[in-house]
Amino acid sequence: PNMDFPEPKQLTGCTRRPSTNKEYGAPKRHACPHNGCIREFQNKRSLRKHLRVHNPRDHMCAECGKAFKESAKLKRHFLVHTGEKPFPCTFEGCGKRFSLSFNLRTHVRIHTGEKPYVCPFVGCRKKFIQSNNMKAHLLTHGKANMSP
The missing domain is CATH 3.30.160 (Double Stranded RNA Binding Domain)
Structure with a gap:
């Protein structure tokens, strides 16, 4: 029979294919609510992870174009471009500064021996x-x- 299939570029909606990971063969109870997406997942966690493919990243770095879902993460990222290091080490005589509080916490272990x-x-x-x-x-x- 003569069947007309749309070209791949004409497809709309989600084009992600089911993976062959641990979800394969398991009963799937959580369907993606996104219009046009047929993906289903066996747990809510996997569905939430998948939903990220449908959500645009609204916060874009004007310097390099990298996009973030949260403004706080964009602000933290922007320190890479400004060189700002707002987290100083308070140990006497050290003088080191860090752009991320996590890096400061790790650095302090050098002084404490932890x-x-x-x-x-x-x-x-x-x-x-x-x-x-x-x-x-x-x-x-x-x-x-x-x-x-």
Whole structure:
């Protein structure tokens, strides 16, 4: 039979395809309410994550064009362009400043000696200031001797 299918560019609505992840084959109860979208999800969390594809990002950086859903995240991002570092280290003689409070909190551990990230391998007592340093360290271990 002669069937006329629209060209891909003529399709409207959501064009995202169902993935083959853990949702495959499971009963799907949460349908996307977006007009034209046929996606369904087995839990609300997955649906909420999917809904982001339909929501425009209203807050755009005039400097580089990067877009954000929240104005607060745009303001934080803009510090990259201004070079502003509003978070000073208060330890005497340090003088370092940071654009993000998270980076200041991590830096302060240098002064306090706090190392909250502990290697989980049996017999290894190494501790780290930053989680990424611990992750790099974990690569030096084999899979044996991992604590439960």
